[in-house]
Amino acid sequence: MKALLRLVLCVALVANVLLDVMDESGLQLALSICAGVTVVGSGAGLWMLRGPRES
Numbered sequence: 001m002k003a004l005l006r007l008v009l010c011v012a013l014v015a016n017v018l019l020d021v022m023d024e025s026g027l028q029l030a031l032s033i034c035a036g037v038t039v040v041g042s043g044a045g046l047w048m049l050r051g052p053r054e055s
Contacts, residue, residue, distance in 0.1 A: 012038040
């Protein structure tokens with residue numbers, strides 16, 4: 001599960017960087033918002049799945 005969340009996090013980060021290169025449009029804005037929500041969600045999932053000794 002953690003490996004999948006890490007993969008999703010990395011893909012969403014790369015997608016967000018590549019979306020910054022696109023021309024300014026509504027589609028770019030919508031995709032950037034989706035990528036941002038995905039980054040926050042996968043980061044929160046990884047944080048919740050951390051072990052008790054990981055801080």
